[in-house]
Amino acid sequence: MSKPHVRVYLDDATQPVIDQELPTALTLDTRTLPDGPHRLVIRAEDQSGAEGVEEIPFHVQNGPGILVSGLRPGSTRRGTLHLTVDAFSTDDPFDPRRAEARSSIPVWVWVLSLFVVAWAVFYAARMWEVPAPYANTPTYMPPPASPPAPPPHG
Numbered sequence: 079m080s081k082p083h084v085r086v087y088l089d090d091a092t093q094p095v096i097d098q099e100l101p102t103a104l105t106l107d108t109r110t111l112p113d114g115p116h117r118l119v120i121r122a123e124d125q126s127g128a129e130g131v132e133e134i135p136f137h138v139q140n141g142p143g144i145l146v147s148g149l150r151p152g153s154t155r156r157g158t159l160h161l162t163v164d165a166f167s168t169d170d171p172f173d174p175r176r177a178e179a180r181s182s183i184p185v186w187v188w189v190l191s192l193f194v195v196a197w198a199v200f201y202a203a204r205m206w207e208v209p210a211p212y213a214n215t216p217t218y219m220p221p222p223a224s225p226p227a228p229p230p231h232g
Contacts, residue, residue: 080125087119108138142167147182 142165
C-alpha cells in the first residue's frame, strides 16, 4: 500500500504544480498567469491506488477590469455599433467621475417606473372622491356662502 498523495496540474501542463502526500496545501500566485480562463486538474490517489480527478475552471483578472456597454456576448448585430469602453483597476486612484459605469437605463426600470406613476395617478384619482359618510362633514363641506357686499356709498 502506498501513502495517499495528490498531483495538481495547471491548464494542460504535463508536470504537476505539486506532487505531495495528503493532506497538503497549495499556494498559487495568479500574478504569474496571463489574464483569461485557466483550469486546475487535481488527481488524488488513496492508499489502495484508486484515483479521483477533479477539474476546476477559473478566470484570472490581474489587469484592469474592462467594461463594454453596447454589445453583449453572443449577440448578433448589424450596422454601426456605438460602444462605450472603460477599464478599472484597484491600483488606480479614486476618481468619482469614473466610479460608476455609464450605460443606458434598462427597459425594465422604465416599465417599473411607469407602473409606479400609473399607480400613483390611480390612487390620487380614487382619493379625490370623498366617501359618502364624510361628504357633509365640516372638512369636506363647501364653504358657507358669504352675504353679498353692500353697494358702495358715493
